Amino acid sequence: MTAAPANSGDYYILETEEISKHFGAVAAVDGLSIAIPRQGMTSIVGPNGSGKSTLVNLLSGTLPLDGGMVIIDGVGLKLVKAYETPAHGITRTFQEVRLFNQITVWDNIMVVLTNRSLFPAMLERAKPRYREQAQRILENVGMWEKRDSLAMDLSYGQRKLLEIGRALAVDVNIYLFDEPFAGLFPQMLERVKDIMKAMRDDGRTVIFISHNMDIVREMSDHLIVLDSGKLLTAGEVEDALNQEEVIAAYLGA
Amino acid sequence: MRELARNPRAALRLTGGNIELWANLLVISWAVAFMLWQGVGFAITLGTVFAIWAILSVSLNLVVGFSGLLSIGHIGFFGIGAYAMAILTSDASYEQLRTEAIPTLGWPFFAALPVSVALAGLVAILVGIVFNRFRDDIYVLVSFGFAIISFNVFLNWRALTRGAFGIHEISRPEIGGWAFDGDLAFLALVVVFLAAVMLVSWFIVTSSFGRVLTAIREDEQAASVFGYRVTHYKLAIWVISAMMAGLAGGLFASWTSFIDPNSFILLESILLVSIVILGGLATIWGSLLGAMTFVLLEEGMRFLPFLPNEYVGQARQVVLGILLVLLMLFRPQGLVGRFKL
Structure with missing residues (x-):
């Protein structure tokens, strides 16, 4: 990689700048700016309806952006076309399996x-x-x-x-997995974990959504916590999970 | 048997295979028996009608079966091909008939046939660009619209089509000095074109392109996430299919040597969709079988002793309707198909 822009450097592979998506009056993703490191595994967590799947849909061009910009490996896109995402180096799975x-x-x-x-x-x-x-x-x-x-x-x-x-x-370089562990038996679960770890060790950027905090702790290096379409916090897993806002959002306190 | 009881899915698969085998044997033996009974002349007519319907149903199956676009406007492209052939090759002196006169161009068959094909393809590009915005039930409705519009153009653009008077003296094919004026020669020609259409279709559906079409049929959005411009794929197969229908139209016009708009009504289009579903979606062989069943039904019911002649036309539609209902109840994938709409 030689042509990375000066502001983000080579550290982040995938960024968003103030992206938003509205469904009627509901802001599913609301001016969200995140940055996902090239190295390691990143998990996206948040309560139901916090915009996790919508974020993945926006990043993969499955839904059009209402505003903002997605930056994939230094290339800024205001319109992410689904059929161009493999060329940009992104692919995905779906929350409800779509074969x-x-x-x-x-x-x-x-x-x-x-x-x-x-x-x-x-x-x-x-x-x-x-x-x-x-x-x-x-x-x-x-x-x-x-x-x-x-x-x-x-x-x-x-x-x-x-x-x-x-x-x-x-x-490709970036893999988005929307709830890859949901509903799996232990044996299958281990297999999926192994596959994802092997991908990470192969130098791919693996991003996944999960509700299972044990798996998030075990698997991921970085964490992004969403709430109501906004970024609650981001960073290293343990740091982020121990923040009071995160605990509050999860326990509903 | 014990193993079958233990594994019902295998049992299902076995009987499924047998149904296909029986369907094949039944239709083919029916056809052979019918031809032996009625004699050579009738067999040739039957074969020609079958081959034209088979080209149509194979081409429609590319769109409906392989790409999942349920079009009931296919007859429009058939009509465009037929009218192109008719207008270009007709050699009648219309001035003396005191009806609408159209210019007589008197082209030879083999010069007009490529125009039939190309014109159907050209119209398909324009129509397809619009149709690409729609899917599923809305797609059925807009293709219905196309069938209605094309019929009305054939009926009302009288300076070009002579409207309800129809066009006659459409030429038969001729190579050098040798004319395909015999029915057997024409049958041979139509069968050659049918074989070509089947070959092209087979080549398309077994290619990478064909695999992508089936993926688009299953989940268009997922297919696009994996890097395919689905609108281009859908347009391409739509145009190819329309060109084949145009070819069938050209052959049909030349064979009957007279056409009027009544050959291109919506009902024919719906019968065509029925044939494709009857034979089985996403199978070329199934479309042949469907077309054969349809033609045998159409011609065969003429000979039922207890059925008065004037009811034959309606009766065959009733029988076809009942057949379709039974098929959807017990075998929704059609006679030899795998895929369900």
Whole structure:
């Protein structure tokens, strides 16, 4: 990285400047400015309705910004187009798992590996390179045996794993996971944790939303706490979690 | 059997496979028996009608089955192709008929056919750019609008289409000195085009592009998050599909040698969607099977001894309707399909 702007330096990979999103009269995200470090894992926490998922939707272009700017690796964007996010180096998973249901597990992975341009894609068949990548990813998330099943026939935990695998298949720097641990059995949970740790150790920026404070303490290095669409606090995990406002927001005191 | 009892899903899959096999055998043996019974001349007619409907249903399946855009306006592109062929190749002396006169251009068939295809594609680009804003139930409504508008253009732009009088003496294909004037020769030509359409469709749906289409069908927004400009993909398949329908239209006009707007009414479009659903969404073979079933039903009911001739037309729609209801109740993925709308 050589072309990082002077103000943010190389430390932060993803920043927002006064971004906001309104649903009717409700400000889901309200003039939010955050900065997420390149190194390590960052978790986003906050009570229900604090704007965590909306933030992820804004960062991934799934929802349009009402105002403000997203800065991805030094590139400022007032309009984040969903189809451009992989090129900017971002991919994501969804809170309610969103797979391509009526196609196979195999095709769910293949579809994010292949050529993005229209006419080359028409002439392109499944190249050996893609097949190897897909196999590696499916083995990584433990879904290789299930490759010929339809995504809709999988169990909830398997669907979560496949969605994480699909995000892994997009070779980018920033991964946004919206509640990756919700509703998982312990064994699956450990597997998802291991996958995410391996990604971090591989030098990727991993950002996740969670309600489970034990996992947040265990997994993340940095913490962002939201409340009512605003930043409550941010920083190192233990520092942030011990602040009185955070405790108050969580306990409702 | 014991294993099947232990694993009901496997049992389901097995019977599912069998239903497909039985559907295939039934329709094909029905067709063969019918042709043997009625003789060669009838078989040729049946085959030609089938091939034209098959091109239409395969092309519509690209849009409805593979991309999830339920269009009931497909007949409009069929009509555009047919009228392009008719206007360019018709060689009648309309001045003597004391009805609307249109210029007689007298082009040969093979010069007009590419125009049929290109014109359908061109209109599809313009229509598709607008349609891309819509999805699901609204998409059905706007495509309905397209079917209505195209029918009314055919009916009312009389300086071009002669309206309800129709266009006749549409030319048959000719290569060098050799004309496809025999019905068998024309059937061969239509089958060649059907094979080409199937080949192109197969190539598209098995490519990376085809896989993306199915992903867009399942979750358009998720597909865009993974880097696909879904509007471009939807427009591309829409235009390709429309061009195939234009091709079918050109062939149809030349085969009947007379067309009027009644061949391009909304009902035909809905029957076409029914054929695609009947055969199975997202399967090329299923569309062939659906078209075959439809044609056999249409022609076959003419020979039911207890059915008076004047009721045949209505009766076949009733039967098709009942067939569709039964299918949706017991097998919503169609005869050989996998995917449900």
